[in-house]
Amino acid sequence: MxxxxxxxxxxxxxxxxxxxxxxxxxxxxxxxxxxxxxxxxxxxxxxxxxxxxxxxxxxxxxxxxxxxxxxxxxxxxxxxxxxxxxxxxxxxxxxxxxxxxxxxxxxxxxxxxxxxxxxxxxxxxxxxxxxxxxxxxxxxxxxxxxxxxxxxxxxxxxxxxxxxxxxxxxxxxxxxxxxxxxxxxxxxxxxxxxxxxxxxxxxxxxxxxxxxxxxxxxxxxxxxxxxxxxxxxxxKQQYIGNTYELDTNKNKEMLKSLKQKDYVQNTWIKEEDGTIQIIPQDADKLKQEMPKVILENNAILYSFHIPEISLQDIFMEVYVEKGDKK
Ligand SMILES: Nc1ncnc2c1ncn2[C@@H]1O[C@H](COP(=O)(O)OP(=O)(O)OP(=O)(O)O)[C@@H](O)[C@H]1O
Ligand SMILES: [Mg+2]
The missing domain is CATH 3.40.50.300 (P-loop containing nucleotide triphosphate hydrolases)
Structure with missing residues (x-):
């Protein structure tokens, strides 16, 4: 016992x-x-x-x-x-x-x-x-x-x-x-x-x-x-990116509009796949206003999200942070 x-x-x-x-x-x-x-x-x-x-x-x-x-x-x-x-x-x-x-x-x-x-x-x-x-x-x-x-x-x-x-x-x-x-x-x-x-x-x-x-x-x-x-x-949460990715049928026009918004800090087109990358000044406002910008441009929305970060990205970031780029 x-x-x-x-x-x-x-x-x-x-x-x-x-x-x-x-x-x-x-x-x-x-x-x-x-x-x-x-x-x-x-x-x-x-x-x-x-x-x-x-x-x-x-x-x-x-x-x-x-x-x-x-x-x-x-x-x-x-x-x-x-x-x-x-x-x-x-x-x-x-x-x-x-x-x-x-x-x-x-x-x-x-x-x-x-x-x-x-x-x-x-x-x-x-x-x-x-x-x-x-x-x-x-x-x-x-x-x-x-x-x-x-x-x-x-x-x-x-x-x-x-x-x-x-x-x-x-x-x-x-x-x-x-x-x-x-x-x-x-x-x-x-x-x-x-x-x-x-x-x-x-x-x-x-x-x-x-x-x-x-x-x-x-x-x-x-x-x-x-x-x-x-x-x-x-x-993943700790390393989650702050860059939104947007894809529509009119990315060039959308980019022009977004550049003028005060809730957008920076935005550009990613060369590899032509999607719009957006770093917001005010993320909530960006999400609120996005439907309006799409309507203004008469565009079709394909996707709007923060791309999921892979372990590979984190791994690279961790080692680059530590000054080890091998
Ligand atoms: N018997 C040993 N004598 C001296 N150094 C050793 C010995 N075994 C391993 N090492 C060294 O210790 C370090 C760690 O080796 P270890 O095999 O544990 O790495 P690892 O993370 O398993 O690598 P891998 O992904 O290549 O299997 C390396 O620098 C290696 O050269
Ligand atoms: Mg080993």
Whole structure:
């Protein structure tokens, strides 16, 4: 009874899937020392969370420390309240490394059973679960072929299946769609979205549109430091543009009229697509008066809105802001 209560209290305490405190990695020593992860404080809540950053930002280094595959230089990390690197923490995690190493002679099924046993399942359980996962990932007919014969997409599926075999609470996926064609990517993204309904996912990528499709929250890092960590919605709101876009059948005439309005600060025609761009002096008035301007010009309205900002735009802006135009 007491034990049970304790377990419950622990569960109630649990707020973050991943929580790190000044987590740091220094590779090498003395004059060769290189700080790849700069004392970061991660807060990863349940759900699906994207980990973004350009090549060399420190994503793989961070993930490897979280799963206990790489020694932490200083600071600490917790996985659902368990210290990263301990057996307890490892059991909670299913991990897909950036470059998984497979035994090419093993069949897919043998590999999954092997990983299942490593994850604490007995042989019977491991076989049952391996077969379920092969069905789930649509590789059941290939499960008895050696992995050496698998395509990149099939290997990626086996890698994710192996990460799921012991029913972890948290999946950590390091670039799960790397090297896949668009169909393979879409396939893996759909699966990850589906899996994330029952298991939390922390997924890295530098393909922003993918993260945008999958994640509610994102953390962006650059040169070992966190640049932004928030919900996609908040990030987009923070960076939302102030430039309205207008398209009609008479853009030239409309532009002339708008130039004379006191509620318009600046307006011009965008070369790429011929739409009118408007920076308002008074946004409410611009919206109120727009129907009148259209009537005055006897124009047909195609669209009038603030274009949605993409994660790509934000990413560029964040790095340009920080003086890093790479
Ligand atoms: N074993 C190592 N020894 C020394 N430096 C390393 C080592 N592994 C990584 N680094 C360096 O640490 C930095 C972060 O690398 P890391 O692999 O974590 O980046 P990443 O964000 O995963 O990049 P990518 O998107 O290319 O996978 C890079 O500058 C890299 O050169
Ligand atoms: Mg990496």
């Amino acid at each position: 007491i034990k049970r209560k304790k377990a419950y209290e622990k569960e109630a305490e649990f707020q973050y899937e991943i929580l790190s405190n000044e987590l740091q990695k220094i590779y090498g020593k003395k004059d060769k020392a290189f700080e790849a992860v700069k004392k970061i404080n991660l807060r990863i809540e349940p759900g699906i969370h994207g980990f973004l950053g350009p090549n060399g930002a420190g994503k793989t280094t961070t993930m490897n420390m979280l799963v206990g595959a790489l020694a932490i230089t200083s600071g600490e990390a917790k996985i659902r309240n368990e210290k990263a690197g301990t057996v307890e923490a490892r059991r909670l995690i299913g991990f897909l490394p950036q470059d998984p190493v497979f035994y090419d002679n093993m069949t897919g099924e043998e590999y999954l059973i092997y990983m299942g046993k490593l994850g604490g399942l007995n042989k019977m359980e491991a076989r049952k679960r391996a077969q379920e996962l092969c069905v789930y990932f649509d590789i059941f007919n290939d499960r008895t072929r050696p992995i050496g014969e698998y395509s990149g997409g099939m290997k990626q599926k086996i890698g994710i299946a192996a990460a799921l075999i012991h029913k972890p609470k948290l999946l950590i996926l390091d670039e799960p769609t790397a090297n896949l064609d668009p169909i393979g990517r879409a396939n893996i993204i759909d699966k990850i979205k589906e899996i994330s309904k029952t298991v939390s996912v922390f997924v890295s990528s530098h393909i922003l549109s993918e993260i945008e499709q999958m994640c509610e929250r994102v953390t962006m890092i650059n040169k070992g430091a966190i640049v932004i960590s928030d919900t996609l919605k908040n990030i």
